[in-house]
Amino acid sequence: MKIIGTGSALPEKVVTNDMLAGFLDTSDSWITTRTGIHTRHLLSKETLGELAITAAQAAIESSGIAPEEIDYLICSNVANSYVSPSLGSILLAPLGCCCPCFDLNGACAGLIYSLDIADSFIKTGRAKNILIVAAEEPSRFCNWHERETSVLFGDGASALMVTEGEGFKDFRLTGDTHTDVLYYKRSLETTPFDRVEEKTMPLVMQGREVFKLAVRACIKDVDTVLEHNRLKGDDIDLYLLHQANLRIIDSIREHLEQPKEKFPTNLQNYGNTSSASIGILIDELSREGKLKDGMTLLLSAFGGGFVTGAALMKWSEIKYKDTANE
Numbered sequence: 391m392k393i394i395g396t397g398s399a400l401p402e403k404v405v406t407n408d409m410l411a412g413f414l415d416t417s418d419s420w421i422t423t424r425t426g427i428h429t430r431h432l433l434s435k436e437t438l439g440e441l442a443i444t445a446a447q448a449a450i451e452s453s454g455i456a457p458e459e460i461d462y463l464i465c466s467n468v469a470n471s472y473v474s475p476s477l478g479s480i481l482l483a484p485l486g487c488c489c490p491c492f493d494l495n496g497a498c499a500g501l502i503y504s505l506d507i508a509d510s511f512i513k514t515g516r517a518k519n520i521l522i523v524a525a526e527e528p529s530r531f532c533n534w535h536e537r538e539t540s541v542l543f544g545d546g547a548s549a550l551m552v553t554e555g556e557g558f559k560d561f562r563l564t565g566d567t568h569t570d571v572l573y574y575k576r577s578l579e580t581t582p583f584d585r586v587e588e589k590t591m592p593l594v595m596q597g598r599e600v601f602k603l604a605v606r607a608c609i610k611d612v613d614t615v616l617e618h619n620r621l622k623g624d625d626i627d628l629y630l631l632h633q634a635n636l637r638i639i640d641s642i643r644e645h646l647e648q649p650k651e652k653f654p655t656n657l658q659n660y661g662n663t664s665s666a667s668i669g670i671l672i673d674e675l676s677r678e679g680k681l682k683d684g685m686t687l688l689l690s691a692f693g694g695g696f697v698t699g700a701a702l703m704k705w706s707e708i709k710y711k712d713t714a715n716e
């Protein structure tokens with residue numbers, strides 16, 4: 391499987407750390423030193439579906455695949471205002487697609503989970519062209535009276551078109567149960583038989599625990615993929631890591647003893663956009679012409695669960711209309 395099209399979309403509204411300090415007991419210096427985040431884009435006028443459509447249309451257009459040639463749509467999403475239908479099925483008609491679809495909740499590792507499933511579908515001949523859309527609105531799970539979580543996240547969408555090819559070399563996915571460290575709970579309806587009223591619980595996070603789990607898991611995934619493919623850290627051209635916190639990325643980089651230039655980041659501008667983050671990074675780097683033919687890329691992400699995913703791939707350049715990369 392290889393990537394032949396990319397797209398991303400961010401909400402128009404840019405929220406700075408100083409804007410947050412206007413209503414939360416926080417500061418620009420605390421947020422930037424602890425996380426590296428300066429701004430995030432938050433949904434205000436647009437809907438998540440609209441963002442997802444913009445990202446998906448860009449991926450379709452750059453791939454040269456017609457919407458009706460898409461065999462499957464996989465939508466990575468943790469939560470949105472619809473529990474049913476799936477976000478994937480909401481996207482189909484506006485995109486002009488008529489194919490099977492499903493939503494996948496792999497938390498912030500959802501894009502890598504989606505890529506792994508797409509790779510299996512393509513290998514078994516179940517599908518040839520697959521559109522993966524990762525669309526997330528974590529700002530809508532946060533408690534905006536609480537400074538611990540709300541400063542970390544941003545909304546956004548990314549999309550990748552994949553098809554048969556020689557790009558992806560290896561995947562490693564893991565899962566484990568650590569519910570208490572990171573969760574968002576929504577209330578369900580009561581029934582005549584179960585009248586216990588559950589309350590919606592905005593995102594609860596034990597930051598330090600998540601930090602440690604994330605660094606440990608990412609290092610294990612990256613080391614395992616390198617070892618499995620008889621590669622050294624030096625053999626990787628770029629490490630595309632989940633954009634949650636600059637200190638998490640730095641800890642992994644220090645373990646690998648690799649230079650900063652190999653770890654491109656955009657969390658400074660967007661915060662943690664959950665499973666959309668790596669796709670947004672890929673789309674930006676690719677459109678800026680920074681992903682060259684034959685580059686070896688290692689993707690790695692972690693998220694609530696606790697789940698993780700890593701992927702090793704060789705990049706093939708994509709030609710975009712109206713960009714420097716054309």
Ligand code: COA
Binds near residue numbers: 420694
């Ligand atoms: N502004 C100002 N102070 C804040 C704050 C904020 N937004 N959030 C927390 N604090 C305070 C805490 O209350 C604490 O105060 P105290 O020392 O008086 O008790 C102090 O800052 C230090 O808190 P601590 O939790 O130890 O900070 P930290 O260095 O671990 O950084 C995180 C906190 C959340 C930035 C960090 O733990 C982290 O990034 N964890 C991973 C989160 C993540 O990536 N989640 C998504 C996973 S997909």
